[in-house]
Amino acid sequence: MPMGKRYAVFGTPISHSQSPRIHAAFARQTGIELDYVSIEAGHDDFAAKLAASGAQGANVTLPLKEDAFALCRETSERARRAGAVNTLIRDGDGWRGDNTDGLGLVRDLTERHGLDLRERRVLLLGAGGAARGVAPALLDAGISALFVVNRTPERADALADAMGEPGRVHARGWDALPALGEFDLLVNATSATRGGALPPLPMALAGLRSAAVDLSYGEAAVAFLAWARAAGCTHAMDGLGMLVEQAAESFLLWHGVRPETDPVYAALNGQGDALVTAD
Structure with missing residues (x-):
């Protein structure tokens, strides 16, 4: 996958995260090609793993949202009010931070x-x-x-x-x-x-x-x-509905289009079609 299409979610624990499934569904819905993975990281190794990931954007979950804020060279008003970042956007060799939670x-x-x-x-x-x-x-x-x-x-x-x-x-x-x-x-x-x-x-x-x-x-x-x-x-x-909605806002920041959230939430909640169909 080209470097510009790599995205990830960082946190610990992270194996339970539904974010890769959500963003895969958004990508199929909008016709955008991307690779979105989950990466286990803690306070000690978050910065190094983020740098090594090659990602153009990232989501951040517990316990790293304040760490992410500290890494950013620029932050949105809502991120500054929160003092925490859950969405990172590549900005040259640094990061811009936002908070969509x-x-x-x-x-x-x-x-x-x-x-x-x-x-x-x-x-x-x-x-x-x-x-x-x-x-x-x-x-x-x-x-x-x-x-x-x-x-x-x-x-x-x-x-x-x-x-x-x-x-x-x-x-x-x-x-x-x-x-x-x-x-x-x-x-x-x-x-x-x-x-x-x-x-x-x-x-x-x-x-x-x-x-x-x-x-x-x-x-x-x-x-x-x-x-x-x-x-x-x-x-x-x-918080499943919140997860889907904040993910859609992150997707908008990265790709300039906001996907439909209801079908993705319904599928995650066992009330709709499968999120990712076989190719």
Whole structure:
């Protein structure tokens, strides 16, 4: 495959990633030839593996989104607001960085699931790269308040400060959860559930009109979504729709065309035709 058509997703763990299937489907849909692979990388070897990949563009997942931000010579406004990058675009011998996570989440919640985020009270669990990616877009969607809760309160404080809206964004430690009351939307952006363990969450955080979304998908989202259903949430969604939507935005940045996302999401969700047909 020519060098200009190589793309990749970096992270750890990465073997579960659906991104190669998604971009293969987008490529077939749009008639664009490309090679998209997953590459395992951590903090210590990410920069070296990115340089050796020969990729013209890359997606970045846990735990490397803040590392990717630091590597860029130029970043978009939404990446700067987040302090995290999930999409890299080759720029000569360097990289430009963007963040499509937040737009992907909001599009999935509002357009696919029909949620109205305006004037909603939102709980964001976690303060790492995933949380940083979605916080600005949630605020732009018109939510009334965002509570950022993290086991390390200093990380929550840093994210809240970065948003620059002290009247709408509030940082708390995990031990404050029982006193926070009920939320309209609960977003799990922690990586804790990737090991199958869900940190204790009070049932009082959710009500009969609450919605819950885990930014992970598959097995990693099972524990949080089970809690959300037990707590009475009307909607309990994993991050598969967000993944497809943010991938479409990355594809647009690389290739200048935004593919259709509904058939790809349906196929991944077992509700449509196979993503990649045999040649």
